[in-house]
Amino acid sequence: MLVLRSLTFNILFYANLALWLIFGVLPTLVLPRRVLLAVAVGWAHSSLWLMRVVAGTRCEITGIENIPQGGLMVGAKHQSFLETFALVTVFRNPVFILKRELTWIPVFGWALMKMRMIPVNRGARARALSNVTRRAKVELGQNGRQLLIFPEGTRRAPGAPPAYKFGAAHLYAELGVPCVPVALNTGLYWPRRKFLRRPGTVRIEIMPPIQPGLDKATFQRLLQERVETASDRLLAEGRAELAARGMDPLASS
Numbered sequence: 532m533l534v535l536r537s538l539t540f541n542i543l544f545y546a547n548l549a550l551w552l553i554f555g556v557l558p559t560l561v562l563p564r565r566v567l568l569a570v571a572v573g574w575a576h577s578s579l580w581l582m583r584v585v586a587g588t589r590c591e592i593t594g595i596e597n598i599p600q601g602g603l604m605v606g607a608k609h610q611s612f613l614e615t616f617a618l619v620t621v622f623r624n625p626v627f628i629l630k631r632e633l634t635w636i637p638v639f640g641w642a643l644m645k646m647r648m649i650p651v652n653r654g655a656r657a658r659a660l661s662n663v664t665r666r667a668k669v670e671l672g673q674n675g676r677q678l679l680i681f682p683e684g685t686r687r688a689p690g691a692p693p694a695y696k697f698g699a700a701h702l703y704a705e706l707g708v709p710c711v712p713v714a715l716n717t718g719l720y721w722p723r724r725k726f727l728r729r730p731g732t733v734r735i736e737i738m739p740p741i742q743p744g745l746d747k748a749t750f751q752r753l754l755q756e757r758v759e760t761a762s763d764r765l766l767a768e769g770r771a772e773l774a775a776r777g778m779d780p781l782a783s784s
Contacts, residue, residue, distance in 0.1 A: 533778075537728045540586040547577055556642045567645055572623065575616040582613075587730030588720050590617050594737030597711065598622070602671030602678075603740065604710040606699055606754050608762045609681035610689055610718030617735060618713070622677040626670045628663055660698060664705050671708055678702070682754065689718040689766050695755050700747040703754075709740035712754055714761030716769040731772050734765045 551574040559567045582588045590613070598621070605622065607614060619625060631650035634640040643650075649666045651659045670676045682699035703710050715735045721728055738757055741750060773779070 533727060533729070536586055536730070537726055540581060540728050541726065543581055543585055544578060547581060548574070551577070552638045552642075556638055560641055560645055564646060567642060568624065571619055571642075571646070575619040578616055579620070582728070586728040588728060588733060589731075590733045590735065592617065592621055592735045592737065594739075595621055597737050597739045598677075599709050599711075599740055601708075602675045602706075603708050604671075604699075604703060604706060605677055605679045605713055606682050606710050606758065607679065607713035608715050608758050609683055609686050610715065611686065611721040611723060613717040613721040613733065614713075614715055614735060617717075617733075618679060621737070622679060624674070624676045625679050626667070626676045627679050628667075660701060663698075664702060667702060667706060671706055678706070682758075686718070686723040688723065689716065689769075693755055693759050695751060697751075699754065700751040703741075703743070703745075703750050704747050707743045709742055710750070710754065711740045712738045712757045712761075714738065714758050714765055716762065716765035719766065719769040719773060729773060729778060731769065731776065734768065736761050736765060 551570065555570040555574065556567065559570050579590050582590065605618070605625075607618065615627075626646075626648055628649045628651055629643065631652050634643050634648075634650050647670060649663055649670070651663055667678050671678055680699055680702065682695045683693065684696045684698070687694065699710075713735065715733070717733050717735070719729065720731055720733050738761060741753055741757075745753070
């Protein structure tokens with residue numbers, strides 16, 4: 532049953548994405564950016580609906596009241612593709628830092644550029660970080676957007692040792708805006724590089740912001756401590772839920 536539901540969901544998820552790209556994104560590429568952002572939010576909601584109805588996986592997001600007004604950073608745990616679109620339903624004017632290769636994809640990449648996402652050449656290192664900082668200052672300062680970053684740089688399996696990069700602390704120091712930590716347990720239900728989609732309740736927790744002004748080392752330590760502590764708690768809750776459903780909560784993710 533789990534395999535069948537996962538297969539059905541995956542087929543419908545990517546078919547739904549294709550339909551939104553053709554009938555939602557393409558016609559709005561010539562319209563103002565806010566229209567394209569609204570399309571992205573619509574797609575995200577439809578994907579969460581499919582996940583709930585087909586895969587039996589609900590997404591519960593708490594702490595929305597902790598999001599301050601104006602430009603800010605969001606430092607989120609990254610375990611799955613799920614949080615990349617689930618957070619779009621909460622932060623309505625987001626800007627992501629993403630690998631530049633994604634912008635080369637027809638239609639999808641055009642939409643990313645239209646929404647002024649920030650591509651990065653990972654091979655350029657210091658120069659890439661400088662370019663990202665410059666672009667982020669414009670988007671947050673002039674446009675009051677929310678910069679969504681994954682401080683570990685890539686998806687990590689649930690329970691894997693944390694691997695926070697220097698870039699988040701650098702951006703925090705340079706941008707001078709609050710940073711909202713985000714914890715989650717998405718990797719238990721939508722494992723990276725895996726086919727299965729497990730039923731249950733995904734939990735994403737938005738925590739009170741870290742105010743600007745801390746030195747880089749203090750910020751890095753505080754961000755990691757808050758995100759990892761809360762994520763470990765959410766993982767324990769998720770594993771207990773999966774165990775109660777007769778699933779192996781320690782299965783490879």
